[in-house]
Amino acid sequence: MRRRLSALRQLGRRTLSFALVVFVSSVVFGLLLWSVPGAAEKAGEDTFLAWLAGFWKGVFVGDLGRSYRGVPVYEMVWRGALRSLPLIVSALVLSLGTGAVLVVALGHRIGGMGRALRAALHALSLCPVFLLGYLALVLFAVPPEGPRQAFAAVVILALGDGMLSDVLLGLESEYRRLMRRDFVQSARLRGTPVWRHVLPHMALPVAQIAATRIAWLIGGVLVLEMVLGIQGIGLIGYRAADTADLPLLVAITVFVTSLVAGASLLVDVLRVLVDPRVRKDRRAASRSTA
Amino acid sequence: MRLRSWEAVLGAIVVSMLMGLRLIAAFLVVDPAAPTDAPLLGPSRAHPFGTDQLGRDVFLRMVESTEAFVIPGLFAVAVVLVIGVPLGAAIGFWPRSRLTGAARVGLTIVGAWPRLVLVVVVIAIFMVSVSDPAAWADARLYVLALLVAISFVPQLAQELSERVLIFQREQFVEAARAHGLSDSRILFVHILWANCRELVLRQCCLLFASFLLVETSLSYLGDYGVPPPRPSWGNILSDVRSQVIHVRSLARPDSWMPGDVIEGLGRAITEGAALALIAPTVAIVVSIGGLLALARHFAEARA
Numbered sequence: 001m002r003r004r005l006s007a008l009r010q011l012g013r014r015t016l017s018f019a020l021v022v023f024v025s026s027v028v029f030g031l032l033l034w035s036v037p038g039a040a041e042k043a044g045e046d047t048f049l050a051w052l053a054g055f056w057k058g059v060f061v062g063d064l065g066r067s068y069r070g071v072p073v074y075e076m077v078w079r080g081a082l083r084s085l086p087l088i089v090s091a092l093v094l095s096l097g098t099g100a101v102l103v104v105a106l107g108h109r110i111g112g113m114g115r116a117l118r119a120a121l122h123a124l125s126l127c128p129v130f131l132l133g134y135l136a137l138v139l140f141a142v143p144p145e146g147p148r149q150a151f152a153a154v155v156i157l158a159l160g161d162g163m164l165s166d167v168l169l170g171l172e173s174e175y176r177r178l179m180r181r182d183f184v185q186s187a188r189l190r191g192t193p194v195w196r197h198v199l200p201h202m203a204l205p206v207a208q209i210a211a212t213r214i215a216w217l218i219g220g221v222l223v224l225e226m227v228l229g230i231q232g233i234g235l236i237g238y239r240a241a242d243t244a245d246l247p248l249l250v251a252i253t254v255f256v257t258s259l260v261a262g263a264s265l266l267v268d269v270l271r272v273l274v275d276p277r278v279r280k281d282r283r284a285a286s287r288s289t290a
Numbered sequence: 291m292r293l294r295s296w297e298a299v300l301g302a303i304v305v306s307m308l309m310g311l312r313l314i315a316a317f318l319v320v321d322p323a324a325p326t327d328a329p330l331l332g333p334s335r336a337h338p339f340g341t342d343q344l345g346r347d348v349f350l351r352m353v354e355s356t357e358a359f360v361i362p363g364l365f366a367v368a369v370v371l372v373i374g375v376p377l378g379a380a381i382g383f384w385p386r387s388r389l390t391g392a393a394r395v396g397l398t399i400v401g402a403w404p405r406l407v408l409v410v411v412v413i414a415i416f417m418v419s420v421s422d423p424a425a426w427a428d429a430r431l432y433v434l435a436l437l438v439a440i441s442f443v444p445q446l447a448q449e450l451s452e453r454v455l456i457f458q459r460e461q462f463v464e465a466a467r468a469h470g471l472s473d474s475r476i477l478f479v480h481i482l483w484a485n486c487r488e489l490v491l492r493q494c495c496l497l498f499a500s501f502l503l504v505e506t507s508l509s510y511l512g513d514y515g516v517p518p519p520r521p522s523w524g525n526i527l528s529d530v531r532s533q534v535i536h537v538r539s540l541a542r543p544d545s546w547m548p549g550d551v552i553e554g555l556g557r558a559i560t561e562g563a564a565l566a567l568i569a570p571t572v573a574i575v576v577s578i579g580g581l582l583a584l585a586r587h588f589a590e591a592r593a
Contacts, residue, residue: 017395020395020399021398021399021402024399025399025403028399032411032412032415033411033415035415035419036418036419037418123575126575126578126579126582127571127574127575128503128506128507128574128578129507130506130507130510130511130524131506131510131571131574131575134510134527134531135571137534138534138537138538138567139538141538161503162582215401215402215403215404215405216405218404218406218407219404219405219406219407222404222406222407222410223507223511226511227510227511237407237411238410241410241411241413241414242414242513244414244415244418249411253407253411256403256404256407257402257403260402260403260404261402264402
């Protein structure tokens, strides 16, 4: 009973911290944009606090006013998110999937070919996202619309900016650590299938890696959408930055921050669900994957 | 630094090449906007990488591009050393203090901002707010460096604080305390300098690489990176965009036999502007690769 209570308390604390991160981000970016000359007049509010209150009311009511170009902000953010989120999620899945297959394959010693493939992927992963997007445009003439473009975008996001490289290294070190544990050894000796014991233990590290990579992916999406001309949240944000569009930019930064913070919150929820001990050790929680 | 691994060798070569090119660029007196020859020449002795569509020497522009990131990148490293290292060390050394607790919350908040989003929003505000953006073109790169550094602080501080926390419980720290050494001496000399040097160096390499990444990305996109006509590896790539279709048609081989493919590539290089496309690509990949290799060397130096 007491254990469950402490788990609940931890979750409560994490949720509070999530709310704090998102709220403070809205204050910081709001203040920065408020300080731009002429922003206060365009916002139609006298003080920053009044504007902030209006903004948060708008978040829950579903009406964030209009951007400087006169388009409803809420609708714009949603439309952008519906384009960008599938890209981000599929890039994560692709990258983690490829990484997992490679790690397991190389863990069982595939030989020279596997190592060469791994080295090639690491080298390719060095390319910045904008460069991969540019090369894809140049070499493969990616069309400005349609499934071929989406495919190219997902592959580029899953590779570029060191994405696959980092995922691969993170998964590898987790896998190695796990394979050395006593219970895996004993499962091996008993002759029971090892993966049944390994899989649940990999769930948390994989989720952790995915959560930390989301912030990188959002940066990648911003650049890639500009290069390929995808009308997603990154492109909308980049265009809005040009005019220091207060309502739109704050909405986008708050949305993006809540994605990043939400992902790490989700990992903590998963930890409570998966790990019966509910570790108090914070170090395991925030183990770096870089 | 002893060169014990191939990572260290590669990293040392790349870093010294970047520094060397920056030094050469300091002695070049070239007007970045002025044409030096006819546009779109192939490679020759006078212009090793040919000229671009405005007749500017691509090789010189490649060298001069190092001005855009070497010193600002070092500036970013300095910022992180001044802010991130003391912060991380303090959080690890006094984990129960209320002040460091607040610092940790602050780092969580900053850590939730994606690097490029922070950079783009703040640079845009900076550009709109200053009265004469052209006069601030130089300062813009340093603002960029400052922002990349700030977005890097949580990562460094987190890793450093974990490490300091481990060392802080070690016996040698207790022994040093018993000898009457002050907290600051134990922290800076015995823990940071003696045991966390490699970790900090590794993060510095990662930061420099990520600054290069952000700078070239933004310069490629235009608006917030290096202001043209000043060159950057990113905007050399975007300048050559108009030539891409021509280069593609030149490079298209008659068949997929190796000989024909090489011939097509040669055609694209001598007649088209293919080198202006290949050179920055290779430069970016090699630079980032070298820096990451160096970072790995430091990670394994004391594993």
